[in-house]
Amino acid sequence: MRAYDIIAKKRDGKKLTLSELEFMVSGFVKEEIPDCQMAAFLMACYIKGLDIEETVTLTQVMASSGEQIDLSSISGVKVDKHSTGGVGDKTTLVLTPLVASVGVPVAKMSGRSLGHTGGTLDKLESIPGYKVSLSMEEFVGQVMRIGLAVIGTGENINPADKKIYALRDVTATISSLPLIASSIMSKKIAGGAEAIVLDVKVGSGAFMKSQKEAEEIAKLMADIGKKAERKTVAVITNMDEPLGFAVGNALEVREAIETLKGKGPKDLEELCLELGAQMLLLAKKAGDLSEAKSMLKEVITSGKALDKFSQWIVAQGGDGSVTESYRCLPQAKIVSDYLAKESGYIFSVNAEEVGRAAMILGAGRESKKDKVDLAVGLVFKKKVGDYAEKGEVLVEIYANDMEKLDQADTIIDNAINIEKEKPKKKPLVLSTVKE
Numbered sequence: 478m479r480a481y482d483i484i485a486k487k488r489d490g491k492k493l494t495l496s497e498l499e500f501m502v503s504g505f506v507k508e509e510i511p512d513c514q515m516a517a518f519l520m521a522c523y524i525k526g527l528d529i530e531e532t533v534t535l536t537q538v539m540a541s542s543g544e545q546i547d548l549s550s551i552s553g554v555k556v557d558k559h560s561t562g563g564v565g566d567k568t569t570l571v572l573t574p575l576v577a578s579v580g581v582p583v584a585k586m587s588g589r590s591l592g593h594t595g596g597t598l599d600k601l602e603s604i605p606g607y608k609v610s611l612s613m614e615e616f617v618g619q620v621m622r623i624g625l626a627v628i629g630t631g632e633n634i635n636p637a638d639k640k641i642y643a644l645r646d647v648t649a650t651i652s653s654l655p656l657i658a659s660s661i662m663s664k665k666i667a668g669g670a671e672a673i674v675l676d677v678k679v680g681s682g683a684f685m686k687s688q689k690e691a692e693e694i695a696k697l698m699a700d701i702g703k704k705a706e707r708k709t710v711a712v713i714t715n716m717d718e719p720l721g722f723a724v725g726n727a728l729e730v731r732e733a734i735e736t737l738k739g740k741g742p743k744d745l746e747e748l749c750l751e752l753g754a755q756m757l758l759l760a761k762k763a764g765d766l767s768e769a770k771s772m773l774k775e776v777i778t779s780g781k782a783l784d785k786f787s788q789w790i791v792a793q794g795g796d797g798s799v800t801e802s803y804r805c806l807p808q809a810k811i812v813s814d815y816l817a818k819e820s821g822y823i824f825s826v827n828a829e830e831v832g833r834a835a836m837i838l839g840a841g842r843e844s845k846k847d848k849v850d851l852a853v854g855l856v857f858k859k860k861v862g863d864y865a866e867k868g869e870v871l872v873e874i875y876a877n878d879m880e881k882l883d884q885a886d887t888i889i890d891n892a893i894n895i896e897k898e899k900p901k902k903k904p905l906v907l908s909t910v911k912e
Contacts, residue, residue, distance in 0.1 A: 480504065480514045487521040495534050502538045502637050512644060519641070519650045527655040532697065533704045535655070539663035540705075542637035546584070546613065546669035551620050553582050554760040557670035558752060559661055561694075564682040564828040564835070565719035569597045569627065570733035571741075571749045572756075574785040577625035578776045579753075581760040584620045586630045586668050595726050595841060595849045598629050603727040603851045605805050607795035625789045635667040652684075658697045665707070672708040672759035674752055675699075679907065680717035682828020688713060688907055695910040703912035710755050711910040714748060715903050718826040718861050721745040725840040725854015725875060727806040734800055737783040744860070744905050750774065751906050807852035809875035813882055817865040821895040826861055830892035834885040838876050853877055855889070862902045865895065 483497045501518055504510035527535065548555045556576070560566055573583045587597035598609045609629045611619065619626040632639075638660050645651050665673050675698055678684070679691035695711035702709025721742040723732040735741045736749065754769035763769035776782045783800060791797040796805045835841060839850030856873040859865055872889055876882035 480510050480518070484514060484518050484521055487518065487525055490525045492528065493531055493534075495538075498531070498535050498538050502535070502542060502641075505640060506542050506637050515641070515644055516648045516650075519645055519648060519653075519656070522656060523650040523653040526653075529697070529700055529704075532655040532659055533701050536659040536663045536666065536701050537705065539635060539637040539641070539659060540666040543635055543667070544631070544633045545667050546586075546634070548584050548617065548620075548669040548671075550617060551582050551584065553580070554672055555582055555584055555670050556672045556674060556756045556759050557583075557585060557665055557668055558674045558676065558756060559665055560676040561661070561678050561684055563678040563716040563720055564832040565721050565724045565729065566678070566716075567600060567721065567723070567729035567733045568676065568745070568749055568752060570600060570730060570786075571736045571745065572753055573625055573627060574737065574789055575749060575773055575776065575782045576753050576756050577623075577789070578781040578785040579757060579762060579772050580624070581756060581762055582620050583625045583627075584616065584669065585627045586634065586664070587627055588630055595851070597627065599849050599851065600726045600729050601627065601795075603730050603806050604790055604795040604799050607790060608793045611793070619792055623785075623788050623792055625785065626793070627789070628793075630664070630668075635664055638663050654690075654694050654697060657684075658694055658701060662698055662701045662705070665702075666705055670707065672756075673702055673710075674755045674759065675709065675711040676748070676752055677711050677713050677910075678716040679713055680715050680828060681830075682719065682832055683716040692908060692910055699910055699912040708759050709912050710759065712751060712755060713907040713910065714751075715905050715907055716828055717903060719828050719831050719857065720748065722857045722860075723854065724831060724835045724856075725838070726849065726851040727803075727808075728854040728856055728875060730799070730806060731803050734783070734786065734803075737777060737786055739777050742860075746777075747905055755909075807850075809852040809854075809877055811874075811876045811879065811882060813874045813876065813886070814870045815872040815874060815886060815889050817867055817869045817871050817895065818890075819895055820865065820867045821897050822899045823859050823861050823863050823865060823871075823893065824896035824898075824900045825894040826857070827892040827894075830888055831855065834888040834892065837884050837888065838874070838881050839878070850877055853881075855885070862900060864899075
């Protein structure tokens with residue numbers, strides 16, 4: 478078997494077998510197949526596509542390329558959650574202690590991200606002392622003890638995805654739906670979850686720009702989950718404006734804690750209740766969505782969800798005082814107000830441009846080598862549909878560099894659109910796709 482022949486076969490639009498996909502993936506991981514041939518293979522897949530059977534096979538081959546986590550020693554149904562990414566998306570910080578406080582174990586592996594803000598791990602590292610690395614024994618043991626752990630993906634977990642994604646990033650093959658689906662689902666399968674809830678974002682601040690495209694990839698991932706014997710539900714959610722008010726690592730940690738106190742933004746709470754309810758249903762903790770949401774609201778009101786957050790942070794070495802005071806979080810040297818240029822309704826906020834402003838401030842990374850400034854970011858004071866008076870503060874800009882602040886201010890100026898008429902606002906949850 479030769480890589481050349483497999484590349485040519487897919488180039489000609491023919492279906493690949495299990496052995497051929499295994500040969501390509503394992504050969505690339507072992508560095509027996511060079512980048513140039515794998516790049517050609519990925520481009521052939523991008524142009525000619527992969528059918529559902531090929532996509533499922535590729536997913537399983539990638540998931541099997543390294544260690545797979547065994548969570549069988551943890552009692553209960555282990556449910557994982559994945560978001561396709563968005564601006565101000567701090568749902569993991571709220572959702573994991575929320576669900577765990579109802580008795581659903583959460584053994585979650587998260588990552589860092591390229592783009593506007595850091596990933597979940599970057600946000601968590603805003604909390605002094607938090608350890609993103611645990612041994613598998615520590616990881617499983619902590620979940621058994623307190624019901625929750627969130628760590629980084631180890632080097633030996635799904636190495637195929639790490640190498641393939643890095644190559645896709647520089648070969649213009651990122652936007653292939655089968656390759657996106659196999660990347661996401663291979664990580665979830667390798668992580669050991671029995672059930673998976675997917676938050677598929679759509680809109681200006683998301684990778685998927687149309688609801689049709691979002692539902693297409695959601696259906697593909699749900700089909701992969703079913704064939705891999707993982708119960709899978711995908712929730713399509715609106716990302717035309719930032720989620721919540723805060724965009725930036727430490728700022729998002731603060732907002733997540735406020736949400737667990739019952740004082741957070743309504744859209745963030747709504748999304749966490751929706752995703753959390755789906756997780757409870759898959760774990761068979763509730764009979765329907767209404768009951769599940771009531772259970773989640775109760776643990777916010779009672780303080781159990783906030784207590785679980787504190788327990789989790791302390792268990793992983795973090796400063797538990799963060800729930801009482803935000804002084805331990807990184808603080809920006811400069812806080813500047815962006816003021817409304819005219820009176821009117823916030824008609825739209827371009828989430829993609831907001832994300833770009835946050836990245837310029839230093840909240841995200843353009844390359845994996847970039848260092849994230851955990852203190853900087855943006856805090857909005859208004860949402861789409863709110864009325865603002867001329868001169869009223871619309872955004873607080875947190876910065877450590879005046880030049881970057883000026884650049885971010887200009888971008889925000891173009892991102893916010895104020896009109897005289899109140900806009901018709903889209904719902905946050907657009908649809909749900911099941912296996």
